[in-house]
Amino acid sequence: MTASTDARTAPSSTDAREPPGPNGLPVIGNLHRYVRDPLSFIERCAREYGDVVYTNVGPMESYMVSHPSHIERILVSESDRFRNAELGQGRLEPLFGNGLVVSEGEHWRRQRIRMQPAFRPDRIAAYAEIMRAEAIRVTDRWSPGETIRLDDEFRRLSLRILVRSLFGTDLDDREDEILEAFRTTTDRFEGANTWLPGWLPTPANRRFERGRQRLDEIVYELIDRRRDDAASRDDLLSALLTAEDDCGERMSDRAIRDEVVTLLAAGHDTTALALTYAVHLLGTRPSAAERLAAELESVLDGEAPTMADLDRLPYTEAAVSEALRYYPPTHATAREPVEDVTVDGYRLPKGATVFLPQWVVHRDERWWDDPETYHPERWLDDSDRPEYAYFPFGGGPRHCIGHRFALVEARIVLATIASRWRLEPTDETLSVRPAITLRPTEPVEAVVRERTR
Ligand code: HEM
Incomplete structure (x- = not known):
């Protein structure tokens, strides 16, 4: 498959064709096929129709682009010809408001610049202490023979780390409520619920509304409590409270709420899933788990890692990278052309939804040997695969x-766990389904075993 050759200055060639794709039904297109088994549907589209497909799912025009060089164009080199997909925004706006995941243009740029300092390497090094302490706290609680729910454990742990790091406080007494509120609000983004209008009084919409109200309550309380001493603190929440624009105006409570809810949602669930999948996959590949344990033993000698240790843990890094390839928590990124764009000779019309599916690209045999195998070793060798054959964090100006x-x-969490425990899956099979993130369909459980040295 060749990369598109249309000139940057020619917005769309006049002889650009409609991409191939499966025929759909009137109005709903291929919605019924997508809802039945979304991941198989997109895999089949790529296999049968190629790198640019008219997927035609649901009421809007939808396309899928799955060649790394086209993905690079859309996310990076020609990112100004695309905006966040309307579909994504329409779906996410009731929860995230105008927070960073949803906002566009000048507002997005200003907010991104305001928040960026909280993610600089020196700040991350400080958060690493919190990550280490919280990981130790969790693993101290486990005992040999106990069965734990990995997805729940990691969701709680990631939420706690995020709140302490970015908001300089803890919400331990509200954790259950927050997790429950996110669980119920995100139901609305699954299967057929995704396509139903928000005003319909469906059970999923009612649960969404209750969850959203609960989150609002908790976040507005957090903002209120911080207001008085924000100026003397240096966490991200305080930075948002004290930031002023060019006219000396502060952000409204609503705008701060939108950023806090966005960070909570975008930050805890994705990282928790990455950990859940990494631990599960290692449990199903004893040779990889042993190699990881050997690396940790030789570098850490039974201690939990600090930030400084991470550079000496290449296999740990490979185990995480490979889990993000195998089960990318963000299974697809979506964009919308702001003008007609030609990709590989095919027209992507202005206003359509264009999906860039990590799920498909990360398993494409053109870039990955034996893609259905969890194989951390592949990350230890240099590879000449295209850059956007792997993009778990997106790319370009709106990368994560x-x-x-x-x-x-x-x-840090994986190394803390694996240097002390061996987590044995209760069931080696794991199936996943796409919602906002790629979710396990069933609880993911493991038995805690002592690691024999
Ligand atoms: C393994 C964990 C994570 C994965 C796989 C992930 C994935 C992604 C991806 C693919 C995007 C780009 C979406 C797009 O281009 O439309 C994104 C954006 C974003 N992520 Fe993450 N993310 C992770 C962790 C986090 C964490 C820990 C935070 C915050 C603490 C975070 C906050 C955000 C925000 C705010 C955006 C929007 C950025 C913008 O549009 O300017 N994410 N993430």
Whole structure:
């Protein structure tokens, strides 16, 4: 498959064709096929129709682009020809408001610049202490023979790390409520619920509304409590409270709420999933788990890692990278062309939704040997695969603001666990389904075993 050759200055060639794709039904297109088994549907589209497909799912025009060089164009080199997909915003706006994941233009740029300092390497190094302490606290609680729910444990742990690091406080007494509120609000983004209008009084919409109200209550309380001493503190929440624009105006409570809810949602669930999948996959590949344990033994000698240790733990890093390839928590990124764009000779019309599916690209045999195998070793050799054959954190101006945070957290937590315990899956099979993030369909459990040295 060749990369598109249309000139940057020619917005769309007049003879650009409609991409191939599966025929759909009137109005709903291929929605019924997508809802039945979304991941198989997109895999089949790529296999049968190629790198640019008219997927035609649901009421809007939808396309899928799955060649790394096209993905690079859309996310990076020609990112100004695309905006966040309307679909994504329409779906996410009731929860995230105008927070960083949703906002566009000048507001997005200003907020991104305001928040960026909280994600600089020196700050991440300070958060690493919190990550280490919280990981030790969790692993201290476990006892041999106990069965734990990995997805729950990691969601709680990631939330606690995020709140302490970015907001300089703890919400331990509200953790259950926050996790429950996110669980219920995100139901709305699954399967057929995704396509139903928010005003319909469906059970998922009612649960969404209750969850959103609960989150609002907790976050506005947090903002209120911080207001008085924000000026003397240096965490991200205080920075948002004290930031002024060019006219000396402060952000409204509503705007701060939108950023806090966005960070809570975007930051805890994704990292928790990365950890859940990494631990599960290692449990199903004893040779990888042993190699990881050997690395930790030789470098850490039974201690939990500090930030300074991470550079000496290449296999730990490979185990995390490979989990993010195998089960990318963000299974697809979406964009919308702001003008007609030609990719590989095919027209992507202005206003359509264009999906860039990590799930498909990360398993494409053109870039990955034996893609269905969890194989951390592949990350230890240099490879000449294209850069955007792997993009768990997106790319370009809107790449994940928390990617460094997430990678440090995942490595510290994984190393803390694996240097002390061996987690044995109760069931080696794991199936996943796409919602806002890629979720396990069933609880993911493991038995805690003492690690024999
Ligand atoms: C393994 C963990 C994570 C994964 C896989 C992940 C993935 C992603 C991806 C793919 C995007 C780009 C979406 C797009 O281009 O449309 C993104 C954006 C974002 N992520 Fe993450 N993320 C992770 C962790 C985090 C953490 C820890 C935080 C915050 C502490 C965070 C906050 C955000 C925010 C605010 C955005 C929007 C950035 C913008 O549009 O300017 N993420 N993430």
